[in-house]
Amino acid sequence: MGNTTVIAIAGPSASGKSLFASTVYQELVAELGGERISVLSEDAYYRDQSHLAIDQRVLTNYDHPSAFEHELLVEHLKKLRAGETVHMPQYSYREHTRVEETIEVTPARVILVEGILLLNDPALREQFDISVFMDTPLDICLLRRINRDIEERGRSLTSITEQYENYVRPAFFNFISPSKNYADLVVTRGGQNEIAIDIIKTKIRQLLAE
Ligand SMILES: Nc1ncnc2c1ncn2[C@@H]1O[C@H](COP(=O)(O)OP(=O)(O)O)[C@@H](O)[C@H]1O
Numbered sequence: 071m072g073n074t075t076v077i078a079i080a081g082p083s084a085s086g087k088s089l090f091a092s093t094v095y096q097e098l099v100a101e102l103g104g105e106r107i108s109v110l111s112e113d114a115y116y117r118d119q120s121h122l123a124i125d126q127r128v129l130t131n132y133d134h135p136s137a138f139e140h141e142l143l144v145e146h147l148k149k150l151r152a153g154e155t156v157h158m159p160q161y162s163y164r165e166h167t168r169v170e171e172t173i174e175v176t177p178a179r180v181i182l183v184e185g186i187l188l189l190n191d192p193a194l195r196e197q198f199d200i201s202v203f204m205d206t207p208l209d210i211c212l213l214r215r216i217n218r219d220i221e222e223r224g225r226s227l228t229s230i231t232e233q234y235e236n237y238v239r240p241a242f243f244n245f246i247s248p249s250k251n252y253a254d255l256v257v258t259r260g261g262q263n264e265i266a267i268d269i270i271k272t273k274i275r276q277l278l279a280e
């Protein structure tokens with residue numbers, strides 16, 4: 071697909087997708103410079119809910135495909151492939167909506183994109199050249215999510231466990247786990263699997279050297 075390679079990193083919430091993507095990105099940027107690699111996050115494409123009151127926003131099922139504006143993510147990936155700069159939305163997990171500022175993403179030889187439902191959507195799958203799935207056990211993901219959501223996303227233990235039972239766990243079985251079949255590479259131990267990080271970095275180095 072053209073001269074851009076899009077690498078998707080999918081998997082359950084708190085499986086280590088962001089850590090994996092940022093480790094690959096930062097280590098390669100330190101080695102080769104940052105102009106030829108860009109990173110996108112599926113979470114940035116959660117639908118804008120600024121028209122709703124906060125007590126309405128908390129009712130949304132954020133683990134269902136309908137919560138995402140995947141059409142915009144597909145459009146942005148197509149534009150980046152065509153050599154156009156895009157403005158990725160920014161998302162606030164505390165406000166449950168997009169913030170006004172956007173992030174400018176420039177076209178790059180390699181684009182990393184990470185998110186829970188990337189491999190569940192056929193239109194998105196068409197955009198991916200390489201797909202990676204973080205196969206971290208669900209109990210480990212839950213423990214990490216509890217710590218992260220309390221420390222970084224302003225959540226209480228009660229809200230985390232309710233959301234987990236109602237939405238996060240069912241979405242894993244209904245959408246996320248089945249999408250593993252579309253992955254080229256399945257990674258155990260998430261964002262600290264040095265061998266998997268090295269394999270992806272080696273592939274990216276090869277692409278940048280072509
Ligand atoms: N292998 C690991 N060991 C320990 N903590 C980890 C590991 N991978 C990720 N984490 C931590 O778990 C939390 C969730 O990881 P993150 O990369 O944000 O997951 P995701 O992007 O899949 O939701 C973060 O606080 C992160 O620092």
Ligand SMILES: Nc1ccn([C@@H]2O[C@H](COP(=O)(O)O)[C@@H](O)[C@H]2O)c(=O)n1
Binds near residue numbers: 087113133165185238
């Ligand atoms: N307002 C929101 C939006 C999303 N979430 C949760 O985020 C998870 C996806 O992000 P990860 O970084 O964990 O992959 C998803 O499971 C949603 O439940 C949220 O809690 N609030």
